[in-house]
Amino acid sequence: MKTVIQLFAFFVVATAAQADWPQYLGPGRNAVAPTARLARSWPEGGPRIRWSFSLGRGFGGASVHGSEVFVLDRIAERSDVLRCIDLKTGTEKWNYTYDARGRHPHPGSRAVPTVDEDHIWAVGPFGHFHCISRKTHVPVWRYQLLEKFAAEEPQWGVSQSPLIYRDMVIVAPQGNKGGVVAFDKKTGDLRWASRKLTGVPCYVSPMRVRIGGVDQIVMISASDRDDESVRGEVVAFDPANGDVLWSYRDFNTFVNMAPPAVVGDGRLFLTNASTGGHWDPISVMLEVKRKGHGFVTKELYRTGEAAGKMHPPVVHDGYLYFNAIRRPKGMCCVSLEGKVMWDEAPDFYLGAFVLADDLILIQDGKSGDLCLIDPSPDGYKELARTRLFPDRTGNSWAPLALSNGKLLIRDGKRMVCVDLENPN
Numbered sequence: 001m002k003t004v005i006q007l008f009a010f011f012v013v014a015t016a017a018q019a020d021w022p023q024y025l026g027p028g029r030n031a032v033a034p035t036a037r038l039a040r041s042w043p044e045g046g047p048r049i050r051w052s053f054s055l056g057r058g059f060g061g062a063s064v065h066g067s068e069v070f071v072l073d074r075i076a077e078r079s080d081v082l083r084c085i086d087l088k089t090g091t092e093k094w095n096y097t098y099d100a101r102g103r104h105p106h107p108g109s110r111a112v113p114t115v116d117e118d119h120i121w122a123v124g125p126f127g128h129f130h131c132i133s134r135k136t137h138v139p140v141w142r143y144q145l146l147e148k149f150a151a152e153e154p155q156w157g158v159s160q161s162p163l164i165y166r167d168m169v170i171v172a173p174q175g176n177k178g179g180v181v182a183f184d185k186k187t188g189d190l191r192w193a194s195r196k197l198t199g200v201p202c203y204v205s206p207m208r209v210r211i212g213g214v215d216q217i218v219m220i221s222a223s224d225r226d227d228e229s230v231r232g233e234v235v236a237f238d239p240a241n242g243d244v245l246w247s248y249r250d251f252n253t254f255v256n257m258a259p260p261a262v263v264g265d266g267r268l269f270l271t272n273a274s275t276g277g278h279w280d281p282i283s284v285m286l287e288v289k290r291k292g293h294g295f296v297t298k299e300l301y302r303t304g305e306a307a308g309k310m311h312p313p314v315v316h317d318g319y320l321y322f323n324a325i326r327r328p329k330g331m332c333c334v335s336l337e338g339k340v341m342w343d344e345a346p347d348f349y350l351g352a353f354v355l356a357d358d359l360i361l362i363q364d365g366k367s368g369d370l371c372l373i374d375p376s377p378d379g380y381k382e383l384a385r386t387r388l389f390p391d392r393t394g395n396s397w398a399p400l401a402l403s404n405g406k407l408l409i410r411d412g413k414r415m416v417c418v419d420l421e422n423p424n
Contacts, residue, residue: 050418053090078099080100080128081096082113087406098124145158170182170239176196199224257310258308258309259312267288272308281324284299286299287299314354321334346364368409
């Protein structure tokens with residue numbers, strides 16, 4: 001009986017953890033909500049909006065742990081604000097504000113905080129990295145990443161969503177003294193700093209993958225648009241010490257935002273809309289295999305027919321779905337072999353998306369509208385669409401968060417919580 005109770009308790013805790021959205025792109029860092037159950041139709045007038053919360057201009061998405069929502073907000077040109085919001089009511093429970101003066105093109109917040117039971121880790125657009133206690137609401141430790149690792153400030157600001165690996169928190173300052181770095185997540189002690197990345201700084205956050213039975217931290221750097229000899233890379237580091245496991249130098253894109261999509265069997269799907277010095281689309285399926293004591297990479301295919309820009313694709317039943325940056329622009333479906341199955345779909349203008357309960361939720365990046373899509377290689381199938389924001393502010397590009405049937409979605413002025421849970 002004791003064993004049964006322990007197993008049941010473990011199942012409850014594990015299920016609750018999967019229902020949370022504790023980091024950028026969700027529990028698996030792949031824009032998939034594994035336990036969500038969604039309604040497949042919406043009432044007239046759209047699903048219920050539970051609450052709305054005013055935010056400063058920005059692109060920082062939410063994370064969710066238990067009954068609390070965390071978002072890094074910004075007071076224009078003055079400071080960053082980590083906000084804790086009650087998931088049920090939309091009221092602010094507390095915030096932590098710190099000085100961060102300056103302005104970037106497309107100003108505002110950039111990244112998604114990472115959270116567990118005790119702490120929140122967040123990186124601001126000027127490189128301020130904080131570990132905040134959920135109990136005391138003040139920093140446990142902090143760093144200025146650009147200063148500490150001799151890093152160049154990217155043109156559009158620092159965009160780093162921290163990655164937790166075991167007892168470490170990992171970010172990519174992309175500096176001369178550390179391309180990717182790992183800290184003890186509780187004490188802030190530096191565990192390791194990798195070699196400098198090739199190329200120039202970009203806007204991709206590190207990703208954890210497992211290939212050949214080996215955990216790896218994968219990062220992408222950008223090429224220099226004006227100097228063909230300065231090439232970026234897709235590179236994997238050993239999470240134990242920061243040593244390089246493998247590197248691939250032929251992606252050659254200059255404004256990198258989307259991390260790789262993990263397809264399985266050692267395959268990574270890379271996609272971007274800025275290659276060869278021009279705003280040309282490119283997608284690459286990269287295969288990574290163990291060979292002896294190391295790894296080798298092989299380009300399975302590359303295509304200019306379809307490519308995403310800001311968000312990685314979601315993988316569903318052997319197909320990739322993403323917003324294409326090409327002519328015609330629009331959502332598209334691509335097979336794992338690189339065949340475009342369809343592209344006759346609306347242009348969602350860099351909007352984010354989530355896969356949940358065999359459905360795709362996608363935001364129109366220009367209008368802020370939310371759409372419900374039935375993903376199928378047979379064609380675009382829109383089930384529902386709703387207006388969530390009365391003003392079309394444009395540039396609604398923030399990653400979405402879905403926890404316990406509640407979608408956290410924002411535009412340039414506010415975040416709303418939408419009830420999408422299947423009542424059955």
